[in-house]
Amino acid sequence: MFTVDTYDVIVIGAGHAGCEAALASARLGAKTLMATLNLDNIALMPCNPAVGGPGKSHLVREIDALGGEMGINTDKTCLQMRMLNTGKGPAVYSLRAQSDKKLYQMSMTKTLENQDNLDVKQLMITDLLLEDGVVSGVRTELDEVYKAPCVILATGTYLKGKIIIGDCTYSGGPIGQRSAEDLSGSLLKAGIKLMRFKTGTPARVDRRTLRTDEMTKQEGDKDGHAFSFLSERKNRNKACCWLTFTNEETHKIIRDNLDRAPMCNGVIEGIGPRYCPSIESKILRFADKKRHQLFVEPEGESTEEMYVQGMSTSMPADVQYAFLRTIPGLEDVKIMRPGYAIEYDCLDPTQLTPWLETKKIPGLFSAGQANGTSGYEEAAAQGLIAGINAALKVQHKDPFVLTRSEAYIGVLIDDLVTKGTNEPYRIMTSRSEYRLILRQDNADLRLTQKGRDLGLVTDARYEAFTAKKSAIEDGIAALKAVSITPSKDNLAKLEALGTAPIHTALTAYDLLRRDDVNYESLQTVFDLPDLQEDVEEEIEIMIKYEGYISRQMEQVDKMNRLEKKKMPKDIVYADIDTLSAEARQKLDEIRPLSLGQASRISGVSPADITALLILLEQHNRGDK
Amino acid sequence: MYDTADTIAAIATPLGESGIGVIRISGSKAYAVGDAVFKSSSEVPLANRRDRSIQHGMIVSDDGRPIDEVLLLIMKGPHSYTAEDVLEIQCHGGYKALEEILAQVLSHGARLANPGEFTQRAFVNGRIDLAQAEAVMDVIQAKSDQGLTNAVSQLEGRLSKAVGAMRKELTDFITRLEVMIDYPEEDLEDITVPDVAGSIRTQIEALDEMLNASREGRMIRDGVMAAIAGTPNAGKSSLLNCLLQSDRAIVTDVPGTTRDVLEEWISLKGVPVCLVDTAGIRETDDRVEQIGVTKAKSYMDKADITVVVIDRSRPLSEEDKRILAATADKNALIVLNKLDLPAVVGEGDLTAYGHPVLSISASTGEGLEVLKNRLLEQALPRTNQSGSALLTNTRHIELVRQSREALSRALKTMEDGMPVDFAVVDLREAWSLLGSITGDTVHDDIVEEIFSRFCLGK
Helix, strand or coil: CEEEEECCEEEECCCHHHHHHHHHHHHCCCCEEEEECCHHHCCCCCCCCEEECCCHHHHHHHHHHCCCCHHHHHHHHEEEEEEECCCCCHHHCEEEEEECHHHHHHHHHHHHHCCCCEEEEECCEEEEEEECCEEEEEEECCCEEEECCEEEECCCCCECCEEEECCEEEECCCCCCCCECCHHHHHHHCCCCEEEEEEEECCEEEHHHCCHHHCEEECCCCCCECCCCCCCCECCCCCCEEEEECCHHHHHHHHHCHHHCCCCCCCCCCECCCCCCCHHHHHHHCCCCCCCEEEEEECCCCCCEEEEECCCCCCCHHHHHHHHCCCCCCCCCCEEECCEEEEEEEECHHHECCCCEECCCCCEEECHHHHCECCHHHHHHHHHHHHHHHHHHHCCCCCCCCCCCCCHHHHHHHHHHHHCCCCCECCCHHHCCCCCCCCCCCHHHHHHHHHHHHCCCCHHHHHHHHHHHHHHHHHHHHHHHCEECCCHHHHHHHHHHCCCCCCCCEEHHHHCCCCCCCHHHHHHHCCCCCCCHHHHHHHHHHHHCHHHHHHHHHHHHHHHHHHCCECCCCCCHHHCCCCCHHHHHHHHHHCCCEHHHHHCCCCCCHHHHHHHHHHHHHHHHHHC | CCCCCCCEEEECCCCCCCCEEEEEEECCCHHHHHHHHEECCCCCCHHHCCCCCEEEEEEECCCCCEEEEEEEEEECCCCCCCCCCEEEEEEECCHHHHHHHHHHHHCCCCEECCCCHHHHHHHHCCCCCHHHHHHHHHHHHHHHHCCCCHHHHHHHHHHHHHHHHHHHHHHHHHHHHHHHHHCCCCCCCCCCHHHHHHHHHHHHHHHHHHHHCHHHHHHHHHCEEEEEEECHHHCHHHHHHHHHHHCHHHCCCCCCCCHHHCEEEEEECCEEEEEEECCCCCCCCHHHHHHHHHHHHHHHHHCCEEEEEEECCCCCCHHHHHHHHHCCCCCEEEEEECCCCCCCCCHHHHHHHCCCEEECCCCCCCCHHHHHHHHHHHHCCCCHHHCCCCCCCHHHHHHHHHHHHHHHHHHHHHHCCCCHHHHHHHHHHHHHHHHHHHCCCCCHHHHHHHHHHCCCCC
16 A cells, blocks of 8 residues: 555545535645546536526525535536526525536536646545544555545445346446445444435437427526526526326336336335335325326437436336337337436435534545435535535634525535435425525525635625625615605606505605516616616515515524524533433434534424523533 | 523412412513503603612503503513513402403513423523522423313313314415425426415414313313302301312312402312302491492402302391392302201292202202302303313413414415415414424424325426
């Protein structure tokens, strides 16, 4: 064995978690190594060719506001964008992009390779090296050693990855890649608990064999959109998707072949996600549903491969062919790659702190699918936080943690480390209790300053942010300055706007609360300054939904009082006999940072929290 | 239980008090709450009045109606029991006034205190030591072990069931709305706003009904008051003793019960009953007797039921008739005592007064069981046919009231045509408030429900 080099931070994996982790760490000045199994597959999208959607678009915007890369890279390489949920309230508006997979990879690879402080290498890591129980580096299969005080696991589905298609199974990662067979053992030896999860993808088919006239075309929005607060909002549409449905015949073929389905005959042991079930699970669990919807989505401009969204499966190849060909538009379909299931090892995330370091092994961080999540966005969000914190640790600085009321990233990580997960975890807007505040439109207002304080936000981004902030303030001041009396002239103006007359004087600010006016319409009759589109949007949301938002802020204040009560590091829960037995055990396992976090642990009751509150007070008084 | 920054309030005097009742308010908003409910000759805000001073005035309802004449005690933090700003309202006794004042206080920004919470704050704020704090913990721990009477636990079981059913319906709406939000591209049946709005209206009505009927529940929990009236020699005292004797083991030991107004507590089928003897108010002097009658009348006004005791072995006296006349518009029960002696007055002679008539013998105990059953049955208002009288404690009433408000806000949001996300906020609040009644408040329930009910991809 020979030591090749010494780093501050080593990131194992170059998927979406690995990329953000490596970039954040390097950008914060830590000498960083990113190790990948295959340099040609950096930032690979092994599943659907899309970024965003409810909750996920919120994450992308937050990553962007903090100085991460996912938003910028998606804007650069997308094929289509649509804003979902536009009728359901601004807090749940969700942008989604269809991505050009190859372009996405190439663009991200370029960014990584040109990042200062960052080395990108193709390495198979086999061992985590420890000295006195603390991380000291990694060893490769070629017996090279790379030393570092911090290692971030971003191993995705590659730890003991096993591909399953019908009765064919083999060790490997997605799309013919190698799996990491030895690292799991090294982690287990170090005392890390692992779980076995499963996920899957559908077949990729040849675009030239589709009958598109039998499917419904789904085009992108005409309006301009962008994920990154730095990107121009513009129409980036280059391709479209196709919508079609399964039918009784499809279902019959699947039902008739269930004995050959690895999901059902015992071949698959890992736990799969309920929200992204394989088509065979859908048919089993929802037997009375007559049809299931599917989208056929382009994988990129440089390929004819199309992704059959909604038809994830691990059935044998002949069954995949048979059922796909019952679907309108897919009668002549040719499969280019069959659907498959993949089983893999991942960490039980309750072993992690809220800054994603393992409690057991100082210096070992973990992010992404390796923590039991699913989704590129969830992975990237964790990667960013792990990368930031590994760098902060090297620099002997306090960890960076986002709370549930600050960001979806906070919700995601708090859920994982506090409650754990028994299936691949997906973010959803309904997981947040402060949804009206955690909007995708205000992610920059919520987080850019934090990113700046960390040192991740560039001057250009920071200037854009401060400019937007003051434009919002000016806009609101301008609205408040326009006083509207019920004069004949003004009443005529209101009539022209198609809104109800007024009886007492009010301001344009008050008027903007009405649902039948917006800033632009007010501008046509009153003297108001021109504003950028995003500023106008922000002002409208702030004014129109003020009451709801301020009520939610009160809830946040209330919760924050508990969040601010920090648990002593050395507290021995087993000795506290005012706690229930279950609470003692759970608290010891999770070791919450605050009383707020403690209150979210399942098995910890309000009476336990009261007991802790009293204990904390004792402790604080003891310190004085 | 553990939020220490709210302003909390509770009735501080125990059940069965007489002269005065005290409501204690503690927290940063104590004086703001006080200013909202208290009117006096001075316009100075309570926060600016002198520490440790007593203020005289009225507690008024939102429409300015006086509720009770009161004294306010101002004790500013940190030199108060809880080390927070404290306000004590001393009002006239009787739980009706206390209840009304408390409701008024709660609707102006205070939250109902949990058991032991004032003491808990006193500890957390450094006013009491650990031993005392441990005593508080005992109270908290003991809460679940507290033996509840049958009547109460039965009601609570029914309450959980009723609230549970409502919550289940809310879970259904929320899940269907959330799934539309989190899976906008799924092929799902959309739930429409009119569907939800109609059902929310029904739920609001059901909660209103619960609140209206809550008086019976409260009486079962907090007790009913029975005034015993009758001439001195009719056998009131022996009836009282007889009732007390038979229940001696379960006579409620309520501190603060003032013996000199002749109040005694007994438990009938688990319901505390306060027996008030109006004896001793009759004086020989006519003018004073007039005052006595007025006082007896005022007891009858306050009581949930009046028991008129008549000596059946002697003809009706003028005084008997006067007392009977005073019960004309009251909930009353006529008891013919001395069943062991030959009768002069029969049950039939008294039916004209419109009250049920029973015959007993206080000395032999004959008819006593019938009287006890009848007394309780008649004291509790008969609103129970619908099975809606379920609320027995202030915490539940407060939670139901807040749930109702949250549902009303959600309904208004929907009627105003606001996006569905805004309605979900209040639906979720109502859902979790109702959950605190049944003890289910796990946020993840909704997410679980989404996965178990809907077939989702993407």
